[in-house]
Amino acid sequence: MPAQNVGICAPMRTDPVKELTKVRAGRDVSFFDLYSMDQVSAKDLDLIIALARRFREYRTHKFSLSAGCSLINAFFENSTRTMASFDLSGKHLGMDTTSLSGANSTSKGESYLDTALTLDAYNPKIIVIRARESGVPEMLARHVNASIVNAGDGWHEHPTQGLLDALTILDHFKARDLSGKTVTIVGDILHSRVFGSLVRALKKLKAKVRIAAPQTFLPAGVENFGVKTYYNVEEALTGADVVYALRVQEERGAGGFIPTLREYSKMYGISRKRMNLANKTAILMHPGPVRRDVDVHSALVTVDEQSHITKQVENGMAVRKALIWLLANRMDGKRKEPTRK
């Protein structure tokens, strides 16, 4: 269901700060930087999701929870949607935010590291990084004092996407975990940072995971994630509880991996007919931006009631607010110690 447009000035029944503080109960996450879902413990996940649900209720409510703290979006790879989500999330928490796209001065020969060190000297609490190359957030996290949040690195991960996907799926099934549920992921697994975080999150939540793609889109040893691979999408979809379509990452060189988008769409595109193979209560997800009629057939994207694609976007804001608050305002007073290795 699309988000209801509740007036932002609607009076709050209770004091949101009090409520959030109660949910948080003095807890902290176990990590100082977030570059991989591997860092997120079951406890961390519970905490982030619990807070995100609260933040979601308060919609665009403006807090001062992180007032006085700065957040810098350093997007070495251009993006608008994710950057806007982080930026607004920070602003809703009362932070000073600034965003740089195409952030490193590579044309001037400056390295990622030097750019990050410069930004770190502005003393932000959080630097959100997106990069074309895998591992950039993890590498930079070792060198800067700010908490690094990975907003997508190469073919590796996009952990806040994993978190928002987890929230979306858990909400749909009103469950604490996904044992007994089958999630089918379809598409360009190899080049997908979304898959990297999603699969790790799903396995933490005990879901059964199937993936369907041509072999050219399957990375080596992918079954070690604990997933079952299929070439035949119909087989993979039969009886699924969640259908997760990924984008064909043409911009990451996926072009040579399939003959044409036309053929791909015929073989793997999620159509109404294919969606019907999944369970009746199944939902359709996609990290966006959707390539209509390639990844997912157009009518399914927004109109179909099984589609949770806009819900994912909304949940993205909520988990980001939760995460930013947890990282920027630690209750335990601990500080990140860069290792500089």
Next chain:
Amino acid sequence: MSALLIKNGHVIDPANGIDRQQDIFVRDGKIVEVGKAIRAKADQTIDANGLTVTPGLIDLQVHVREPGREDRETIETASRAALAGGVTSIVAMPNSTPAADNQTVIEFVIKRARDLDLINVYPSGAITTGQQGLKLAEINELKNAGAIAITDDGVDVQNEGLLRRAMEYAKTCGILLMSHCETDDLTREGVMHEGWVSTQLGLPGTPAISEDYAVRKNIMLAQLTGARLHLLHNSSIGATQAIREAKKGGYRNITAEVAVQHFSLTDEECFGYNTNAKMYPPLRSREHVEAIIKGIKDDTFDAFTTDHAPHIEPDKLEPFQHAAFGSIGLETSFAVMNTYLVKKKHISLRKGISKMTTEPAKILGVKKGTLSEGADADIAIFDTGHRWVVDSSKGHSKAKNCIFEGKALVGRAAYTIKGGKVKYSLKA
């Protein structure tokens, strides 16, 4: 001139089948006598009791970076690093700037090494001009200038027709051809071994068959042409099988080596996007490492090398995908061999020493790697029980990009002697 007496060391000289406590007497740069309780007047005496005395190590694959990239390494700093590792002879790879595809570079390297008088530096020449893989270099001129072998190491000759001609011509000139085996079309943008680790890291991988295929191709072309072929830095199951088959089939014209990191470490070193673990061929998975060790045990592999590849820090502080390939290793190669092969009981110390002395000397056809009476007094004295943690900031190489950084190793050069002179001692 000068005389040196090494007393009571455990002498391992595989060339002469010696593996027992002996004294060694050296005069005027040559070994005069190896025996029990030698009584001779010496200017200097080393008490090697409890230490292991071997021929100086020979490393078939070292990137000295001079001429052209003296910011990374020079012949002098590479030589000092070699001495600290017990290495007294190296083959310098031709991928300098300019490439060693002409007499001038070969002559320069020889002269520089001679002036320094630290270790023996044997320059290798390029197979093709500029290592471009398009046109044969003047191989005979390179040989006459002093090149010990030809290789396009750092890259591989992709055109099979040209490689065939290169082998035929190398045979004509009587020079060894050394191949870096890689198939460009399969390697593409690969930056590490393709497998479960690359998948977890989201990094583009290189399948092992990129190497397997090139090794097979090289062996077939060597069989066709009769060239003397040495296969550099083998790292895969398929390469091991191909070489084993060729040798079992009685083919005598090929030799093969393993860089020490490929029998000691796996691709898991890449976790954390550790750019020191980025090298070519890449560190591979456990199964490959096990196959390599098996190949060492059954002598599929003749020699151990370092593929010493120095880089400046900024080139390794890049994202993994952009960082430079390679690790330094001259100071650690003996210790790595001792720690990962001898201490783990895969092979004897004598066999390990043989693959770092006698065998590489045979491959090059030089009168080195032995403690025979009359031989050049290039000698290493190791403390095989010395435990240490690698700290490249204390090393002698200009570069610090060492994959063994922070690792605990056992065994270290205590003294290194070249031409009868003590050029390095750990205590000094």
